[in-house]
Each structure stands twice: as structure tokens, then as C-alpha cells.
Amino acid sequence: MANTTLINNHYPLPQIPKYLSRQREFLSDGINLRSGELHHKALTKIIQDIIIQPQRHQFYPYPQIEHEHAAKVLGMNSSSIYFTPGSDIAIGLILRLIACTTKRLIIPIPNYFGWIDHANLNQIDILPIYFNDQHAENFCIKTLLNIIQTTPPSIVAISNPNSPTGIEFDNNALLAISHACAKHGHLLVIDECFMAFGNINHLDLLGQPEHIIYVRSFSKGYGLAGARIAAIIASPEIINILSQERTESAISGSTWTLFQGILAKKEHIKQICQSIIQTREYVSETIMKLRPNWKIIPSGANFINVKTIGENPMKLVENAALGGFYIRDMSTQERMNGYVRIGIGELELMMKFLKQIFPSTYDDNEQIHNQ
Numbered sequence: 001m002a003n004t005t006l007i008n009n010h011y012p013l014p015q016i017p018k019y020l021s022r023q024r025e026f027l028s029d030g031i032n033l034r035s036g037e038l039h040h041k042a043l044t045k046i047i048q049d050i051i052i053q054p055q056r057h058q059f060y061p062y063p064q065i066e067h068e069h070a071a072k073v074l075g076m077n078s079s080s081i082y083f084t085p086g087s088d089i090a091i092g093l094i095l096r097l098i099a100c101t102t103k104r105l106i107i108p109i110p111n112y113f114g115w116i117d118h119a120n121l122n123q124i125d126i127l128p129i130y131f132n133d134q135h136a137e138n139f140c141i142k143t144l145l146n147i148i149q150t151t152p153p154s155i156v157a158i159s160n161p162n163s164p165t166g167i168e169f170d171n172n173a174l175l176a177i178s179h180a181c182a183k184h185g186h187l188l189v190i191d192e193c194f195m196a197f198g199n200i201n202h203l204d205l206l207g208q209p210e211h212i213i214y215v216r217s218f219s220k221g222y223g224l225a226g227a228r229i230a231a232i233i234a235s236p237e238i239i240n241i242l243s244q245e246r247t248e249s250a251i252s253g254s255t256w257t258l259f260q261g262i263l264a265k266k267e268h269i270k271q272i273c274q275s276i277i278q279t280r281e282y283v284s285e286t287i288m289k290l291r292p293n294w295k296i297i298p299s300g301a302n303f304i305n306v307k308t309i310g311e312n313p314m315k316l317v318e319n320a321a322l323g324g325f326y327i328r329d330m331s332t333q334e335r336m337n338g339y340v341r342i343g344i345g346e347l348e349l350m351m352k353f354l355k356q357i358f359p360s361t362y363d364d365n366e367q368i369h370n371q
Contacts, residue, residue, distance in 0.1 A: 030324040038223035039345030050261035056253035063248040087230040104154035159191035166299030196221025198300035323356035
């Protein structure tokens, strides 16, 4: 029996991969700028003002009622949307219940580790399209389109903006990818996790054709990372297949209440995300001013990737941690060697962060004046 380990000399367990894509991590108190959480005091106030009745913790919610209400507020046909407890569950469902027929995944690399992990768990062949080693922003659309045109029907998964690079595909690239997938019999999955901080609304651009599946997380752009809720938007036929596992029943009543409360404040949330975008540009410009030899990948997400040219990236990570800021050394990810990912929160928070990593050169009072 290959690739197994026996316990009690009898029961076979699958072997753990030699190299895990992610190690379990336990962080102490501090500000997490590693995982794309939405740090903003205005958002915290909105969530604090949402009243959750004790019954929402005590009793099971009615998923169909919650589903219909949320779909209506989002302006979706309820037969074309399905909610899951976070986007990782959505990714797993798509690869397990949809990709099981062709067993092929075409995906740009680097990408969110969940796609690779779930593909491996379900014995799905991965056809990687690599970003450029030295210039990650120079992703080759021609290569991706060529693979789409020459490969039998597969799942084509892109995240836009991309995680972990932050790079955003433009309208022309997305239209070309969608057209090629439709022509050659592929299903196109667009992971929209960081869409709120980019420039493109995929539904407005591409619509809801049968060959596109959208994975929409409410962790980042809506600030509900701890609540764990996401949605799959697709044709009713695909939604019916995915809903066999009834993952909507795993979403808690308190999460549904938070979600409905946040949806009622959609315009406020958009303003918060816009302020994060402005802060992202400010942080990028400040870093490049203070370290002109470093490199920053253009980002459409609420994080930036900084290449600390001439300095060990771990030095920056450790320096930030001394001030209670957790950022991530990306060197273990393919095509990300030497980069550090820095999450972007509200301006006041990021000014404290900049003061921590550039204590002798960053003058926050001067920067406030310039702002």
C-alpha cells in the first residue's frame, strides 16, 4: 500500500507530505499585517454597533431564509449564489465536486496556497503558469492563453488581484482569458478575495456566463475574516452540484447577523476600502523614498510585497515584530524569494509601522504635514 503509514501495525494512514505548503503558526498579541485582515477603526465601530441577539448563538439559523435575504441584498439571483464558511471551503468544494471529472487545474504561480493544497488532496493534476522570477509583475498572458488553447477541458483558476503578489489583471486580459476558456471548453474560476481594493468589477465586466465561477470572500473587503463567510457565484446547474454538501448549514447564526449588518453598510465599507487604497499608495511611496534601492510589486490588494534588495528580508520581519507588527517573509513561496508582504491598514496604524521599521529616517509629524 503506497504512501501510507501503519498505526498499531494495522490501520493505514496517508503520509504527511515532506514539505508542507504552510506550517501551523501561533502568534502572540500584536497587529497581524500578514494575512490581509482589514484594520480600520471605522470598521470596528460598525461591527460593534451590530446587535447579535442571544438566540443567534443558541439556536440553529434557517439557511434558506438567510440565503434568500443575503442574495437579495447583494442583487443576486438566489439560484446562482451559494454561501460557504470561508473561501477555503469554497475552493475545496469546487475542486472536489467540479474538477473531479477532468482532474486538471491550470493556475498561475504563485497563487493562494489553498488552491494547490486542495488540488493535491483531490489528486488533481496542476498545470502551473509561472510568474517571472525577477519581475513578478510581468506575468505572461500569452503563455496562459496558449495553455488554455492546447489543453483539454480543465479548471482554470485565477485570483484577481493575485494573491500573494497583489498583481491585477486588466480588462483586456480578463476578457481574453474568459473568451479562450469558453471557446476551448474550460471552466474559469475567478477568486475575488481582494477585489475590493482593486479596479475591476468582474461581474460588470464579464457577466454570469455558464463557464465562469466566482469565489467571493467577505473576509478582506468586508472585514469579516473572523466570521468566516464567502460565496460562490455560478450557473444554477453548478450551484446545485456544490450545494449537495450543505455547507450553508455550517455558517453560524451570529455570522449571518454580522454579514447582514455589514451589507447594510455597503457604502461605508466602500469608503473604508478606498481609504486603504490611498494608504497603500502612501506607504509604497514612503518606503521607496526611504529605500530607493528596494522594489515594490504594483498591488491591487490591501497589502504590498517589498523586495529588500541588499538586506535580509528576515531582518525587516524581526524589526517589525519588536514593535508588535507581524509581517511575512515570502521567500518560501515560488517566485517570491526576497520579498516581504506588508498588510495595509488605516493611515494612523501604518504611520506607527513605518516609524518602527525606519526609526531614524521616518518623521511622522512631517509626514502628517505633507499629507
